[in-house]
Amino acid sequence: MASPIVIIGAGQAAASFVSRHTALGSTQPLLLIGEESHPPYQRPPLSKKYLLGELERDRLFIRPLDWYAEQGVETRFNTRVTEIRPAARQIAVAAGDIIDYDRLIICTGSSARNLPAEIGGGLDAVFTLRSIADIDRLSPEFRTGRRLLIVGGGYIGLEAAAAGRQLGLEVTVIEMAERIMQRVAARETSNYFRHLHSSHGVEIMEGAEMIRLVEAGGRACGAELTSGEIIDADLVLIGIGGSPNIELAQAANLECDTGIRVDGACRSSDPYIYAAGDCTSFERNGQQIRLESVQNAADQGDLVARVIAGEDVSYTALPWFWSDQYDCKLQIAGLNIGYDQCVVRPGDKDQTQSIWYYSGDRLLAVDAINDPKAYVFGRKMIESGMNPRKESVASPDSDLRAIAKG
Amino acid sequence: MAKITWKMQDGTVISAEVKDGLNLMEAATANNVSHIMGECGGCLSCATCHVFVAHEWLAKTGEVDDIEDAMLEMTEVEREENSRLSCQIIASPELDGLLLHVPEPE
Ligand SMILES: Cc1cc2nc3c(=O)[nH]c(=O)nc-3n(C[C@H](O)[C@H](O)[C@H](O)COP(=O)(O)OP(=O)(O)OC[C@H]3O[C@@H](n4cnc5c(N)ncnc54)[C@H](O)[C@@H]3O)c2cc1C
Ligand code: FES
Numbered sequence: 001m002a003s004p005i006v007i008i009g010a011g012q013a014a015a016s017f018v019s020r021h022t023a024l025g026s027t028q029p030l031l032l033i034g035e036e037s038h039p040p041y042q043r044p045p046l047s048k049k050y051l052l053g054e055l056e057r058d059r060l061f062i063r064p065l066d067w068y069a070e071q072g073v074e075t076r077f078n079t080r081v082t083e084i085r086p087a088a089r090q091i092a093v094a095a096g097d098i099i100d101y102d103r104l105i106i107c108t109g110s111s112a113r114n115l116p117a118e119i120g121g122g123l124d125a126v127f128t129l130r131s132i133a134d135i136d137r138l139s140p141e142f143r144t145g146r147r148l149l150i151v152g153g154g155y156i157g158l159e160a161a162a163a164g165r166q167l168g169l170e171v172t173v174i175e176m177a178e179r180i181m182q183r184v185a186a187r188e189t190s191n192y193f194r195h196l197h198s199s200h201g202v203e204i205m206e207g208a209e210m211i212r213l214v215e216a217g218g219r220a221c222g223a224e225l226t227s228g229e230i231i232d233a234d235l236v237l238i239g240i241g242g243s244p245n246i247e248l249a250q251a252a253n254l255e256c257d258t259g260i261r262v263d264g265a266c267r268s269s270d271p272y273i274y275a276a277g278d279c280t281s282f283e284r285n286g287q288q289i290r291l292e293s294v295q296n297a298a299d300q301g302d303l304v305a306r307v308i309a310g311e312d313v314s315y316t317a318l319p320w321f322w323s324d325q326y327d328c329k330l331q332i333a334g335l336n337i338g339y340d341q342c343v344v345r346p347g348d349k350d351q352t353q354s355i356w357y358y359s360g361d362r363l364l365a366v367d368a369i370n371d372p373k374a375y376v377f378g379r380k381m382i383e384s385g386m387n388p389r390k391e392s393v394a395s396p397d398s399d400l401r402a403i404a405k406g
Numbered sequence: 407m408a409k410i411t412w413k414m415q416d417g418t419v420i421s422a423e424v425k426d427g428l429n430l431m432e433a434a435t436a437n438n439v440s441h442i443m444g445e446c447g448g449c450l451s452c453a454t455c456h457v458f459v460a461h462e463w464l465a466k467t468g469e470v471d472d473i474e475d476a477m478l479e480m481t482e483v484e485r486e487e488n489s490r491l492s493c494q495i496i497a498s499p500e501l502d503g504l505l506l507h508v509p510e511p512e
Contacts, residue, residue, distance in 0.1 A: 067436065169432050295452075
């Protein structure tokens, strides 16, 4: 029998690849191998509705468990791939089996970074948030009245802060940088979210550098800051970003930088190996970038299936992202890397606004806060390479639909 | 429970009994209805769950709110007056028999 296409990692990118591959009617066999015990699932709700207990586990699954067998896809969950042998076109799994592949798709995603053990990363009551298993560990501690300390004011930390307040925890966020969301957004967006969280009773400490977590009986019970201040806590959530799972690829001598380097067709430096999702790095507008988003994972996974089916396609999709905190919906179109100016457009209702990122006269990205129109039309403008004048965008009376029509 | 039918442009249909409370994007992906992707998981950020609701069912599927209305501007196949984002339609006994037409991008 012909060797299968093997997919390593059963997450968002893998699900998208498998969906497109089967939808294209390809008969080439697939083998999906994942380390977790679940079929591919959506991670975004983990720090939102699922953390709040508002979503049943099965509803996280991108396709129901039975779907894979119905499509003729062989799955091996609870299985870690330990080695790639490109010359032999084989992989090894933790149980010791060696598996031949015709093509290999690496969809290993990224991992949540923890604090180093020396400063408390390994203590009890310290959590990271990446998987269903993480939530299973966290949930029993995530209870009304508990003092939750969140290290890191990025999306995941802030979403968890919102969930914490909604469930009646006392929440403190410490951010080392001068402002929350500094790495991902402009000052205007940070300001909005700082205010949002403060008004919901979250204590936000910016420019707050932590020396170590404080321990009592093996459990973290707070954090010591460089200022000398000690923040007491019953549990600590570390939200300091992710690192790509590229060790397998590196050991197999695939070209890697901040991720597994892929070309416009998601090919790695080995002609039989592709990669998709959080673990890849690729070129965009002359820069090598890595993204952690559903859009990127889904679009790259989809693209690989088309490329293998012989379609002449390349990855040009515009990045988009969202974050839900309390009742607030942030939607982002485009990438703001390299912006030199921001324009704020007030929305037509209270608590709505959008932030438009420019490099010179070129529109790069839009952060739309409770303003889906700004998101939709901003996205259209960026997709079509349109660069609206800053003055017209800034004026709440201008008609975005008309501007987007050109 | 509600029996939901998705009709593709070539006339093929997929029908399924859908549990109350599930949204119809979830129901579609679970039943392998092609072209309904549901990338954002139903949080109104992707518009990849677009359907045309059979006219006689429009009233029963409920109102389009402001966010959905804006997001409907972003569908791959252009919106029509019976367009909905199916992640916003929740299965219930009143929808038993509902017919949805699935737009197919080029
Ligand atoms: C809490 C949270 C909230 C998020 N919110 C948003 C959001 O609102 N919007 C958004 O766009 N994105 C969000 N993201 C990001 C988004 O979920 C990821 O970008 C996306 O899941 C990436 O998909 P992937 O397939 O690359 O990786 P993953 O979905 O992480 O899948 C990778 C899989 O590979 C497995 N694996 C790794 N190594 C091996 C191995 N050696 N052998 C076998 N299996 C292996 C892993 O266990 C994992 O299951 C969020 C992420 C998290 C964690
Ligand atoms: S699933 Fe994304 S808008 Fe419906």
